[in-house]
Amino acid sequence: MTVYNREEVLLQATNVQLTFDQHPILRDINFCIRNITRPGLLQGQVVTLIGRSGIGKTQLFKVLSGLQAPTAGQITIHNNKSVKAGDMGVIFQNYYLFEWRTVYQSLMLAAKKNKQLWGMEKQTIERYAEQFQLTEHLHVYPQQLSGGQRQRVSILQQLLKGSDFILLDEPFSGLDVCMIDKAVELLLQVSLSDELKTLIIVSHDIEHSVAISDTVFILGTEPGKEGATIKKEIDLIERDLAWRKDIRREKRFVETIEEIKACL
Numbered sequence: 001m002t003v004y005n006r007e008e009v010l011l012q013a014t015n016v017q018l019t020f021d022q023h024p025i026l027r028d029i030n031f032c033i034r035n036i037t038r039p040g041l042l043q044g045q046v047v048t049l050i051g052r053s054g055i056g057k058t059q060l061f062k063v064l065s066g067l068q069a070p071t072a073g074q075i076t077i078h079n080n081k082s083v084k085a086g087d088m089g090v091i092f093q094n095y096y097l098f099e100w101r102t103v104y105q106s107l108m109l110a111a112k113k114n115k116q117l118w119g120m121e122k123q124t125i126e127r128y129a130e131q132f133q134l135t136e137h138l139h140v141y142p143q144q145l146s147g148g149q150r151q152r153v154s155i156l157q158q159l160l161k162g163s164d165f166i167l168l169d170e171p172f173s174g175l176d177v178c179m180i181d182k183a184v185e186l187l188l189q190v191s192l193s194d195e196l197k198t199l200i201i202v203s204h205d206i207e208h209s210v211a212i213s214d215t216v217f218i219l220g221t222e223p224g225k226e227g228a229t230i231k232k233e234i235d236l237i238e239r240d241l242a243w244r245k246d247i248r249r250e251k252r253f254v255e256t257i258e259e260i261k262a263c264l
């Protein structure tokens with residue numbers, strides 16, 4: 001069994017409700033994400049939110065990142081501070097990029113927002129570009145990139161900004177099988193880049209997102225109640241299913257996936 005600790009709370013959702021035209025979309029959302037530590041490692045957190053299409057994942061994603069104010073309740077990060085737009089790195093489903101700027105210009109803009117990179121922006125961009133296989137594409141415009149390259153630029157942009165939280169909406173949709181594997185590697189690499197780095201993945205690609213997560217939240221509805229809530233939380237570390245390469249082939253992993261599917 002891996003040695004680890006769940007320590008201070010990094011993000012707390014308290015009684016979050018979201019209603020549109022009197023229709024509850026989200027209700028009674030309560031959960032927290034704690035800092036996970038492992039001796040000798042920079043272990044970040046990877047949380048997956050799973051739910052059926054149309055259940056409210058993207059809405060919850062917007063509330064979590066401060067882009068959408070909840071109708072009631074709140075999201076707090078870093079010692080009880082309410083989250084506000086810009087606190088988190090957000091990667092949208094369509095990998096939105098500034099089409100009129102070259103990749104390098106966009107990355108430089110992001111790096112300049114990060115005080116920790118002051119004076120080292122250029123070297124840092126070049127180092128990451130190499131790591132993300134983007135060196136040859138630094139001076140082109142986004143319309144000259146493939147889907148996978150756009151995604152890598154999008155992730156890199158958020159990494160350079162230096163936010164502790166990175167939210168990804170459907171990071172695997174629209175990618176081919178090889179690219180999905182690369183994206184998975186990339187996300188793992190990001191999660192191991194910093195102790196406090198927390199990835200929140202909103203996805204209905206259950207296998208891929210669960211395979212790289214330490215915790216799963218299932219968003220769903222309950223009989224007689226309108227609006228989606230967190231129906232179940234699965235601690236993958238306790239089940240010894242986290243941080244293991246090739247976990248997807250193991251029987252216990254397959255059983256957990258079945259358990260999740262049954263809950264949707």
Ligand SMILES: Nc1ncnc2c1ncn2[C@@H]1O[C@H](COP(=O)(O)OP(=O)(O)OP(=O)(O)O)[C@@H](O)[C@H]1O
Nearest residue numbers: 020021025051052053054055056057058059060204
């Ligand atoms: N501005 C809005 N006004 C009213 N209802 C909305 C609005 N935006 C979204 N909804 C509704 O909120 C619900 C949840 O939508 P959301 O986009 O969060 O689903 P999702 O779980 O992300 O689905 P998918 O997996 O297909 O992306 C849907 O029923 C949608 O119709």
Ligand SMILES: [Mg+2]
Nearest residue numbers: 057058059169
């Ligand atoms: Mg969505």
